[in-house]
Amino acid sequence: EAGVAQSPRYKIIEKRQSVAFWCNPISGHATLYWYQQILGQGPKLLIQFQNNGVVDDSQLPKDRFSAERLKGVDSTLKIQPAKLEDSAVYLCASSLGQTKWSEKLFFGSGTQLSVL
Amino acid sequence: DQQVKQNSPSLSVQEGRISILNCDYTNSMFDYFLWYKKYPAEGPTFLISISSIKDKNEDGRFTVFLNKSAKHLSLHIVPSQPGDSAVYFCAASVSGNQFYFGTGTSLTVIP
Numbered sequence: 001e002a003g004v005a006q007s008p009r010y011k012i013i014e015k016r017q018s019v020a021f022w023c024n025p026i027s028g029h030a031t032l033y034w035y036q037q038i039l040g041q042g043p044k045l046l047i048q049f050q051n052n053g054v055v056d057d058s059q060l061p062k063d064r065f066s067a068e069r070l071k072g073v074d075s076t077l078k079i080q081p082a083k084l085e086d087s088a089v090y091l092c093a094s095s096l097g098q099t100k101w102s103e104k105l106f107f108g109s110g111t112q113l114s115v116l
Numbered sequence: 117d118q119q120v121k122q123n124s125p126s127l128s129v130q131e132g133r134i135s136i137l138n139c140d141y142t143n144s145m146f147d148y149f150l151w152y153k154k155y156p157a158e159g160p161t162f163l164i165s166i167s168s169i170k171d172k173n174e175d176g177r178f179t180v181f182l183n184k185s186a187k188h189l190s191l192h193i194v195p196s197q198p199g200d201s202a203v204y205f206c207a208a209s210v211s212g213n214q215f216y217f218g219t220g221t222s223l224t225v226i227p
Contacts, residue, residue: 045215101148
C-alpha cells in the first residue's frame with residue numbers, strides 16, 4: 001500500500017515570496033490533515049479536511065495561508081506571502097475518518113521550508 | 117495553549133533497560149491517545165494507542181498506561197534497543213477528532 005506522498009521535500013524561498021506544497025493521501029482515506037512543525041516543537045494542526053470539506057481551520061493564519069482539497073483526494077497548501085516565522089516542516093497526514101477509537105494518522109515525510 | 121505536554125525533552129537509557137516516556141494533558145474531554153515515533157527527515161509513524169475505557173495497552177515491547185484522574189499517560193519500552201532511538205510524540209483527541217501533539221521526547225538508547 002502506498003503511503004502519504006508529499007512534494008517538494010525541501011524548499012528555500014525569500015520572505016514575501018509565495019510557496020505551495022502538495023499532498024496525496026493514502027487511497028480511501030477520507031480525512032486529510034496539514035500540520036506545521038517548528039524546530040523543537042510538536043506538530044500543530046493547521047487544517048483538517050473530511051473528504052473535500054473543512055472540519056477545522058481554527059489555527060490556520062488565513063491572511064497568508066490557504067488550502068484546498070479538490071475532489072476529496074489530494075490537497076495543496078499555499079503560503080502567500082511567506083514570513084521568516086513560517087520556516088518549519090509541513091506535514092501532511094491522512095486517516096480513514098470512520099471510527100473514533102481506532103483512528104490512526106499516517107504521515108508523509110514532510111516538506112522542509114526555509115524562509116530567508 | 118499547550119493542551120498536551122511532554123516535560124522531558126530528552127532521555128538516555130542503556131540498551132536492555134526500560135525506557136519510560138511521559139505525557140500530561142489538560143483537557144478532560146480527551147478520550148483517545150496515540151504515541152508516534154519520528155526518525156530524522158521522516159514523518160512520524162504510529163506506535164500504539166489507548167482509549168479512555170482502558171488503563172493499559174500492550175504491543176510487544178511497547179506498553180502505554182493511562183491514568184485518567186491524573187491526566188497522565190506513559191509509554192514503556194522494554195527492553196530498549198538502539199533502534200528505538202528517535203523522538204517520541206504523544207497525541208490526544210476527543211473521539212478521534214483533531215489530534216493535539218506534545219512537544220516530543222528525544223530518546224537515546226546507548227549500546
